[in-house]
Amino acid sequence: MIRAIRPLLRGSTYSGMLFAYCGALASLPLLPFALLPTLVWPSAPYGVQAVLVLLLWAVLIGLVGLARTTRRALISFARQLLRVPLPAPAAVPAGTDRWRTPLWLLLHVALGWAGALTSGVLILMGIALPGNWLDAEAGVSLFGWSLRSDGGWQSWVVALGCLLLAAVVCVVVSGVLRWLAPRLLGPSSAERLALMAEREQRLAERNKLAHELHDSIGHTLTATTIQAAVAGEVLSDDPVAARAALRSIEESARAALEDLDYVLGVLREEKAETAPTRTLADLPELLDRLRHAGAVLEVELSGDLAQVQGTLSRAAYRILQEGLTNALRHGTGGPVEVRVAALPDFLELGVVNGAGAGMRTGAGMRTGAGVFRTSGHGLPGLTERVRLLHGEIEVGPDGPRHWRLAVRLPVRGSA
Structure with a gap:
């Protein structure tokens, strides 16, 4: 009842x-x-x-x-x-x-x-x-x-x-x-498919933002940690070098905050400011920050990098940033070789550093004399980024005491 x-x-x-x-x-x-x-x-x-x-x-x-x-x-x-x-x-x-x-x-x-x-x-x-x-x-x-x-x-x-x-x-x-x-x-059935496609697009965009945030913040934290250690060591003996390291920390943190503000704005579905776009044009600034952190770099640039534009240039910057972050975080302090070659049909990127008795990849596992694995966020993120651009990637030990990242990206069709 x-x-x-x-x-x-x-x-x-x-x-x-x-x-x-x-x-x-x-x-x-x-x-x-x-x-x-x-x-x-x-x-x-x-x-x-x-x-x-x-x-x-x-x-x-x-x-x-x-x-x-x-x-x-x-x-x-x-x-x-x-x-x-x-x-x-x-x-x-x-x-x-x-x-x-x-x-x-x-x-x-x-x-x-x-x-x-x-x-x-x-x-x-x-x-x-x-x-x-x-x-x-x-x-x-x-x-x-x-x-x-x-x-x-x-x-x-x-x-x-x-x-x-x-x-x-x-x-x-x-x-x-x-x-x-x-x-x-x-x-209807058609609208359900459209809703699913829209949801997949949002997930893909957020996944892309996660990669960007990992690359940017991970690099900044690594660089600032080392720069702070350098500043502490030379503060009494070389105040000029200490001030330079502190300025580098400030610049790195400011760039990371811009990236973080943009990502958080998108995740909150707010109208964020224009996305901070890091391209190969910003590579000299990245290299300078690493040198302030005490890294020894051997840089080889060839070809007209100014002609590399759009998605390809942004992806190349992030790939080099991740590779250099790994070298700075897990290397033995020896020279890091950086190679960027703009060819007519391909853009080649390379990072090689001394691994000593074995170094950790961006995934946090040992390579070189240790075990090489690709679990985690660093290497899968790089691999996914290269795959979306239809490129090729090689990463792993290069001889007994070196670790090598080599990427080859097609130039045509990039926007």
Whole structure:
């Protein structure tokens, strides 16, 4: 018994009925335009005029349903009043999917009017009968069925039944709309694919940001740690070198904060500032910071690096930054060889450093005399970045006491 009356006690039942009433009321501004056939053809039979008015009214309602803003508004109201979880439409419906919203709107209006008229009559009867407002002789006649009021407790019973029937109408109308909403306002197969593609794009963008953040912050922390150690060691004997190391720490931290602000803005879905783009043009600054940190660099640049633009230049900078960070973090302090060659069809990048008895890769595992593995964030991030650019990567021991990173990226087709 309690389960049977539970829908009558839910607030969503009556908010759903309100949603149906709103659909009926929203169709009223179109009714004057639907009455035009009665003006154009006043001599037509009443039945023909009524059919023409209803058909034109339905057509006008359907045309309103074709607007994308209408679909968005209906989805928003359905979420609030029907309590149905509906995602926002990902794209403009195409083909037969375009008619799902007009069909929903027509059914919405039809159910709204049917529910409003039926429940309205029942509620009026429920209010009128106990007060004996009806003519005892005439009563109420509807579709051949008559109801007369003779006062007494029988009128209260009938009134209560009318109000209960009005509540049942609300349950039925709300239930039908709640059942129809996911099928007509919910995403179609094409929209689900579009939503999945949009979600994959967001995940890919965040994955890219994670790589950028790892490269930038990881490099900065490594460089500043070493620079701080250098400044501490030479603070008394060489104040000039100590101040240079501190300035380098300041510059590195400022660049990392710019990257961090941008990434956090995107992750919070805020309108971030223009993304800080590090390219091969910033390579001299990166090398200077490493030299301030005490690294010994042997740099070989060949070709016209200024012609390397766009994605290729940005990816090349990050690849070199990761390779140099590994060399600075895990090398033995010997010279680090850096090679950048801009060829007509390829861009070649290389980082070689002394590994001593074995050094750690960006993944945190030993290479050289130790064991070489590619788990973690550093090497997989580099490999993924190179793969997306259709390039080639070689990373691992180079002889007994060296570690080598070599990358070859195609130049054509980069943007």
